[in-house]
Amino acid sequence: MKAVLGKRSQDIVEDQIDRGDYNPSSATFRLANSPFYLMAHADFKYHEDMDKVLHKHGVSKPIYRVMTVLRERQPASIGTIAEAALTKRSTISRIIDRMLEQGLVTAEPNAEDNRITEVTLTAAGEQRLRKLTPIVGRQFMRAMDGISNRDIAHLLRTLQKISANLSKLPIE
């Protein structure tokens, strides 16, 4: 593609052609400048410290994630939880087993469709979650130190666009 008058060719390359260094297929690509690597890195560090604290309260990372999903919509089916928690259904099925043993949730068949298992937080589950919330809140504040709410809003918009793009039909 040729440069257009009034717009530097560099801009055209950067904005519309190949994403330059950002593209993992670029010769000058570096992980430290890769959006997806940095997302994974930030998410990893965020949970790394937190998991240790959560474990002291008998809650693993996947269990915590299921609890946060249930906080928003209850009751929820195994499939719904799996999708929201980014985990396979069979795995969620077993995580719910562990949560049942701990008395954190109940699991009842749906009255209208007996195939569906409806999972609900128990009072104990709700209480456990409330206990953990401030810990997670502090970690969040720590992560966002020195970042304006305007920048967080911008981050959200970009991440939402990326998620939406990737929910369209896949490659190949």
Next chain:
Amino acid sequence: MKAVLGKRSQDIVEDQIDRGDYNPSSATFRLANSPFYLMAHADFKYHEDMDKVLHKHGVSKPIYRVMTVLRERQPASIGTIAEAALTKRSTISRIIDRMLEQGLVTAEPNAEDNRITEVTLTAAGEQRLRKLTPIVGRQFMRAMDGISNRDIAHLLRTLQKISANLSKLPIE
């Protein structure tokens, strides 16, 4: 902190106090507006499709991640790879075993310090990586569709700040 003349109090609250809805301990918090959930979601979707394609080429997600680390610095020790690949050392040790079986890497003890295992991509490993690169590149372009390079640069800066914050001393 007091309001400063010339700055609306709303800005002060939004920029400096409690992060409002973004904070996981807020009563109005929603996963769909949570930066860390969205990072995990975007990263998950990004790899979900890609892994299927990579598997056809005999490369799993962790193996691919190790290869991208090695592309940047070679040779690299088990510990170095583990840190960069966000995976435990013992796990990397076994992943390298599998890569050795596939002839993707060599592993030699460091001449000066015999404890260290130096891992290097073989010619076959380099070739495999080159073969996969355009596939990953297409997935990246798909993810970033409709997002300007300016926004990507902004995203990077914010993610780098978050990572830096989380690399400081942990909570509790």
Next chain:
DNA sequence: CTAAGTCATATGTAATTGCATATAATGCGG
């Protein structure tokens, strides 16, 4: 120069996850 301490990796074992499949319930075409 030696013994204790530290460091890097490897490995035994247990737990977790995912794939493939089984089971059971619902929906639908005829």
Next chain:
DNA sequence: CCGCATTATATGCAATTACATATGACTTAG
């Protein structure tokens, strides 16, 4: 109303991961 396809979950089994610990190599105090 029947049988076949589909859907939701559960489970046997294999692979992966992590924790705890072992092994071997370097480092350093004395």
